Amino acid sequence: MTNENNALAKGSTIEIEIESLAFGGQGIARHEGLTIFVDNAVPGQVLRCEITKLKKRFAFAKRLEVITPSKEEATPFCEHFGICGGCLHQDIAYGSQIYWKGRQVSDTLARIGKITKDTEGMGQDTIGSPLQTGYRNRMDFSFQGYGKELSVGFKKRGSETEVVSVSSCPLLPESCRNIPALVEEYCTKSEFGTFRHGKGGYWRKLVVRVSHDSGKIMIHVITAPSKTHSPIKGLEELLFAKIPNLKTFAHSTRIGRPDIASGERLISLTGEPFITETLKKSDGGSVSYKISPNAFFQTNSSGAEVLFQRCLDIASPAATDVVYDLFCGSGGIGMFMASNVKKVIGFEISKETVLSARENAKLNGIENSQYITANLSNEGEVPTELPKPDIIVLDPPRSGVPAPTLERILSLAPEKIVYVSCNPSTLARDAERLEEKYTLTKFSSVDMFPHTAHIECIALLTRHSKS
Structure with a gap:
């Protein structure tokens, strides 16, 4: 059904x-040769929609x-x-969510990275999260x-403010589900x-963290700087009285405008x-990680x-292998591999994060690891006596790996690269940039964020025999 003049236009x-x-996360439909993108849609639905934006080959529509x-549907x-x-996707059955996420990733890698569907793991379903609710640790x-009129919560769908x-x-x-209500009331x-x-x-921000292993809770409140922080003590006392497993209350300030949940100056920690x-x-082994108020850690513990x-299975390391863990955070993946390899060397540009990684290695009794405050692409920052890597693990931000770092990796020429990404587009781009010496030979995707559009990908890039 279209409007009276039967011509597709904005408002049709x-x-x-x-x-x-x-x-x-948008639904895709076809109409008269156009690809139509629709918010809040579930595959298999027949919808009546209004065209909100029209281009030559595609259009956007609102579900009516x-x-x-x-x-x-769910x-x-x-x-x-x-x-x-x-x-975005609580209205889609979980089995369908992970099916579509796996397909999206495969399609993106094939389109941007020209990675064939013959690659081991391509086209297979995403590995689902062990928990679909209660899965977040932060x-x-x-x-x-x-x-x-004060509200504590999340950004409204479609709004930045x-x-x-x-x-x-x-x-x-x-x-810890009732914490935002307690904070808002106070x-x-x-x-x-x-x-x-x-x-x-x-x-500014309220950060709730919880260990799925011990059940201990940490609350981190981030405010603007002030001559007096008089309301903080009362909030701290209230939460310790109301939340049985609360073990840490931190208060930080932040001056910077970016709306991120990270403190610049720690004012108090109880x-x-x-x-x-x-x-x-x-x-049968295990790895423990200390999580401080500003530390990065994967938000889905079971995931x-x-x-x-x-990552460990795909890497399939030998006991003699040296692993470089780039963007290593507080130890993360490299520390999980440490007992299977000869040595792990982690690189981070944050001194605070490197100190955290060293503490985690000590906590786990890991003696075959080394953590360095350095950018691998800056040779002057990297100790010359380091052994060459057999495997490099990459877990970069959404923007991917900077070009100078990729060039440095090519010069080091490890046998394997394990690339972990939350953005299949930049993974595909970087795999193409490495194709001079490496072929993407194995692939997997893991759903760390049920009911959202986000997905984690793991790619194994293997050095060509001719290289």
């Missing part, structure tokens, strides 16, 4: 069937009505779904407003506004200086066990 209404999901439901389990911007909440009040989040374990009475509220704004998460290996084990 059409009936379409959703055929698939695009990377990023579900004419025919899909067999892939009932959302959160009262905030559809308004909160945190989850959640970052935003503040907005002042007084009775508006915050939806979230009393609890079912992606967190039960033990802050509405504090007579302090939020950082976005305007001059004199104070509250309780234990860190919580510890332990990940189990398939051989991280799957991800790290899959």
Whole structure:
């Protein structure tokens, strides 16, 4: 069905069937030679939609009505779904979510990286998360407003600034789901506004962390700098009284404008200086990681066990291998491999993070590791006496690996590269840049973020025999 003049234009209404999901979560349909992208759509649905943007070969549409439901639909389990911007796919059955994510990744790698579907692991379903709710070990909440209008929650779907009040989040374990409601109730009475509220704004971010191994909880409150931090002590006392497993309360300040949940200056820390998460290996061993208020750690603990084990299995290292762990964070994947190899050498540009990695190695009694504050692409920062790597592990940010670092990797010429990525587009790009010496020979994807559009990929790149 179209509008009266039967011409497709902005404002036209059409009936379409959703055929698939695009990377990023939009539904895809075809209509009169055009590809139509639709938000809030489930594959298999027949929808009545309104065209909101029209280009030569594609268009965007808004869902108006579900004419025919899909067999892939599921009932959302959160009262905030559809308004909160945190989850996109609670309305899609979990088995279908991981199927479509696997297909998206394979299609992206084939299109951008020209990686054939004959590659081992390509086209296979994504490995699902062991937990689909309560799986997160960290959640970052935003503040907005002042007084009775103050909200603690997540960005509204489709908005970069508006915050939806979230009393609890079912992606967190039960033990800490009521924390945002307690903080919001307290802050509405504090007579302090939020950082976005305007001059004199104070509250910025609430970070809730929990160890799935021990159950210990850490709360990190980030505010703007102030001559007085009078409301913090009362909030700390309230939360220690109300949250049985709360072991750490940290307060940091942040001056920078970027809206990120990281403190620039630690003002106070009450309780234990860190919580510890332990990940189990398939051989019966385990690795523990200290998590401090600003430390990076994979947000899905049970998923991280799957991800790290899959990296180890794909790498298939020899006991004599030397592993370079780039973008190593606090030890992460390299530390998980340490007992299977001769030596692990981690590289990070943050001194604080390198110190954390060294502490984690000590915690686990790992003596065959070394952590260096350096950028591998800057040869002057790298000790000359280091042994050459047999395997390089890469776990870069979404933007991928910088070109100078890729050039350095090519010059080091390890036998294998294990590339972990949360962005298949940049993984495909970097695999193409390495094709002079390396072929992507194995691939896997792991769903670390159920009900969202995000996915983790693992690629094994093997050096050509001619190289």
